[in-house]
Amino acid sequence: MSVAALVEAKSLTRVFDVSKPWLSRVIERENKAYLKAVTNVSFSVGRRETVALVGESGSGKSTVARMTVGLLRPTDGTVSIDGIDMWATARTAERQKLRRRLQMIFQDPFASLNPRWRVQRIVADPIKAFGLAKDGAEIEHRVGELLRLVGLDPKDGAKYPHEFSGGQRQRICIARALSSNPEFLVCDEPTSALDVSVQAQILNLMRDLQDRFGLSYLFISHNLAVVRHMATRIGVMYLGRIVEMSPAAELFSAPRHPYTRLLLDALPDLAMSGRARRPIEGEIPNPIAPPAGCAFHPRCPWAFDPCRIDTPELAGAGARLAACHAVAAGRI
Amino acid sequence: MSEPVLSVRDLKVAFPTRRRTLTAVDGVSFDIAAGEVLGVVGESGAGKSLTGAAVIGLLEPPGRIVGGEVHLKGQRIDHLSTEEMRKVRGKRIGMVFQDPLTSLNPLYRVGEQIVETIRTHTRLGEAEARERAISLLQEVGIQGARARIDSYPHEFSGGMRQRVVLALALCAEPDLLIADEPTTALDVSIQAQIISLLKRLCRERGTAVMLITHDMGVIAETADRVAVMYAGRIAEIGPVRDVVQHPHHPYTKGLMGAIPTLGPKAERLVQIPGSMPRLDSIPPGCAFNPRCAFAFDRCRVERPEAMPAGQSKAACWLLVESAARSPAGAPA
Numbered sequence: 001m002s003v004a005a006l007v008e009a010k011s012l013t014r015v016f017d018v019s020k021p022w023l024s025r026v027i028e029r030e031n032k033a034y035l036k037a038v039t040n041v042s043f044s045v046g047r048r049e050t051v052a053l054v055g056e057s058g059s060g061k062s063t064v065a066r067m068t069v070g071l072l073r074p075t076d077g078t079v080s081i082d083g084i085d086m087w088a089t090a091r092t093a094e095r096q097k098l099r100r101r102l103q104m105i106f107q108d109p110f111a112s113l114n115p116r117w118r119v120q121r122i123v124a125d126p127i128k129a130f131g132l133a134k135d136g137a138e139i140e141h142r143v144g145e146l147l148r149l150v151g152l153d154p155k156d157g158a159k160y161p162h163e164f165s166g167g168q169r170q171r172i173c174i175a176r177a178l179s180s181n182p183e184f185l186v187c188d189e190p191t192s193a194l195d196v197s198v199q200a201q202i203l204n205l206m207r208d209l210q211d212r213f214g215l216s217y218l219f220i221s222h223n224l225a226v227v228r229h230m231a232t233r234i235g236v237m238y239l240g241r242i243v244e245m246s247p248a249a250e251l252f253s254a255p256r257h258p259y260t261r262l263l264l265d266a267l268p269d270l271a272m273s274g275r276a277r278r279p280i281e282g283e284i285p286n287p288i289a290p291p292a293g294c295a296f297h298p299r300c301p302w303a304f305d306p307c308r309i310d311t312p313e314l315a316g317a318g319a320r321l322a323a324c325h326a327v328a329a330g331r332i
Numbered sequence: 333m334s335e336p337v338l339s340v341r342d343l344k345v346a347f348p349t350r351r352r353t354l355t356a357v358d359g360v361s362f363d364i365a366a367g368e369v370l371g372v373v374g375e376s377g378a379g380k381s382l383t384g385a386a387v388i389g390l391l392e393p394p395g396r397i398v399g400g401e402v403h404l405k406g407q408r409i410d411h412l413s414t415e416e417m418r419k420v421r422g423k424r425i426g427m428v429f430q431d432p433l434t435s436l437n438p439l440y441r442v443g444e445q446i447v448e449t450i451r452t453h454t455r456l457g458e459a460e461a462r463e464r465a466i467s468l469l470q471e472v473g474i475q476g477a478r479a480r481i482d483s484y485p486h487e488f489s490g491g492m493r494q495r496v497v498l499a500l501a502l503c504a505e506p507d508l509l510i511a512d513e514p515t516t517a518l519d520v521s522i523q524a525q526i527i528s529l530l531k532r533l534c535r536e537r538g539t540a541v542m543l544i545t546h547d548m549g550v551i552a553e554t555a556d557r558v559a560v561m562y563a564g565r566i567a568e569i570g571p572v573r574d575v576v577q578h579p580h581h582p583y584t585k586g587l588m589g590a591i592p593t594l595g596p597k598a599e600r601l602v603q604i605p606g607s608m609p610r611l612d613s614i615p616p617g618c619a620f621n622p623r624c625a626f627a628f629d630r631c632r633v634e635r636p637e638a639m640p641a642g643q644s645k646a647a648c649w650l651l652v653e654s655a656a657r658s659p660a661g662a663p664a
Contacts, residue, residue, distance in 0.1 A: 196546070197375060204603055222520070266520055270576055270595075
């Protein structure tokens with residue numbers, strides 16, 4: 001699979017400096033503080049595939065998304081698109097070419113559209129930036145086509161973003177993302193600001209567009225049900241690491257990592273209402289001072305000695321990987 | 333059945349504007365019995381939060397109740413003066429809001445806030461009130477309550493803060509608890525903890541709960557009965573199992589199909605075309621008729637009242653139609 005992969009992320013790590021200002025540090029005699037938002041995350045996205053990363057807040061999933069699309073430089077590790085390393089390429093021209101092929105859809109359709117620009121200009125911006133059209137008439141034609149594609153009227157191009165509802169704005173964001181003919185879209189919580197009936201419209205639209213243009217998605221979400229609906233493969237993140245990576249169906253039918261098991265148990269769901277919910281004890285630890293060994297061990301009912309010392313690596317047979325000592329030892 | 337704790341009859345909330353009066357809640361009626369959890373679910377703009385605010389008399393001006401009655405244990409409370417209402421609020425009706433950080437005063441220790449509330453509503457002295465506060469904090473699952481009572485709100489995590497808010501809401505032993513999106517700001521693993529806590533506390537005390545949320549999953553797992561709101565009206569109300577598994581109103585059917593679930597995977601989500609009408613353009617007749625696949629002439633002219641449909645009640649003319657066609661009265 002990795003041979004044909006379109007996007008390949010290898011041992012991505014990102015550290016943020018969260019130290020106090022120098023003077024405060026000197027006065028309070030504190031050291032510099034670092035937050036490891038993402039540690040050693042690897043995944044690949046094949047053509048026409050949807051890979052999802054799911055996790056609670058602070059698990060590092062948005063940081064991975066931003067590194068994958070090139071908005072954030074990884075502290076360590078590489079992202080390559082079609083074999084070209086995104087950060088090693090020194091020449092801007094080559095990177096520019098690469099950039100055209102990947103786009104991003106953000107969570108908040110209210111914050112990600114310029115309120116002073118008309119929709120026409122917003123959608124046309126990538127076309128102009130990458131020089132994909134000869135003249136104004138062609139741009140206008142293309143924008144109309146894109147708006148129709150996402151279920152809006154070409155006449156809507158003359159309006160401003162505030163004249164649209166949340167769902168319609170997200171459609172505009174999708175039209176903008178598609179305007180450079182990308183192959184790969186990174187979607188960071190694309191529907192979590194939307195109502196369920198609107199969410200269904202957007203998710204269906206995204207599936208249709210994928211079929212039509214052969215797109216690949218990296219889909220970031222905290223909602224397991226949405227992820228199950230969209231993804232072919234799912235990575236579950238906890239405190240900056242992928243703890244389990246599995247094909248979607250298997251992840252839900254036979255979760256391996258204890259965190260995934262407990263998360264599925266804790267999830268309120270229509271199809272399983274009436275069953276007893278078992279909440280996960282405790283809270284997500286502070287990422288500045290994560291627990292030693294496996295970060296999940298303080299909350300894990302299956303934790304044993306190695307979990308408190310060694311950080312488990314992703315391991316397993318075939319496409320089903322889990323980072324857990326207990327799973328590796330066959331205890332669960 | 334004994335007298336309901338809360339009885340709302342034909343409640344109307346309106347916002348006068350310069351041009352016209354906008355009716356945001358239009359003829360809402362429901363009862364909540366002691367120890368019962370009524371879920372109020374709807375998409376944004378459905379009027380669910382306004383219904384809750386109207387019940388506790390916290391409508392933001394210029395919004396006001398323009399019709400209907402609210403009875404708390406037989407006493408009419410919708411026309412009380414501000415001063416009288418303040419005594420009811422807190423003492424007989426507790427509240428939990430979405431964001432625990434904004435419902436706690438950041439400048440006071442949590443203990444001070446709880447003690448103040450207890451002393452406002454009971455005759456307990458300072459020391460007794462403090463003991464009571466500590467036992468309340470223990471009851472909502474805050475470990476080391478005796479030590480943590482003197483912490484400030486920012487020293488607690490989101491889930492812990494919501495526990496403090498819950499303790500605050502329950503400290504005067506209210507008859508009714510109104511929880512407006514109590515878990516929306518929390519991660520799923522924490523959400524499950526808060527939901528089960530809320531359920532346990534209210535069952536033990538026989539508190540009636542009005543649980544307002546947009547998350548049907550939370551409703552399915554928590555509520556006994558559910559009211560589905562659309563454009564300021566109740567579209568369907570009934571036992572949660574019936575509404576979730578055998579919805580009668582076309583809007584409820586669409587809503588259930590639109591929610592991705594963890595159950596058997598659907599290829600496509602059910603899509604309700606369009607979006608909820610704005611308050612200034614609610615169509616005549618049934619508010620849902622422009623988006624409804626089954627709408628016929630009567631729906632566009634005459635507004636349906638809640639009609640019995642199985643165990644539930646739904647406001648839909650199809651129920652009358654199908655009853656007329658088939659003597660069994662089973663709706664399609």
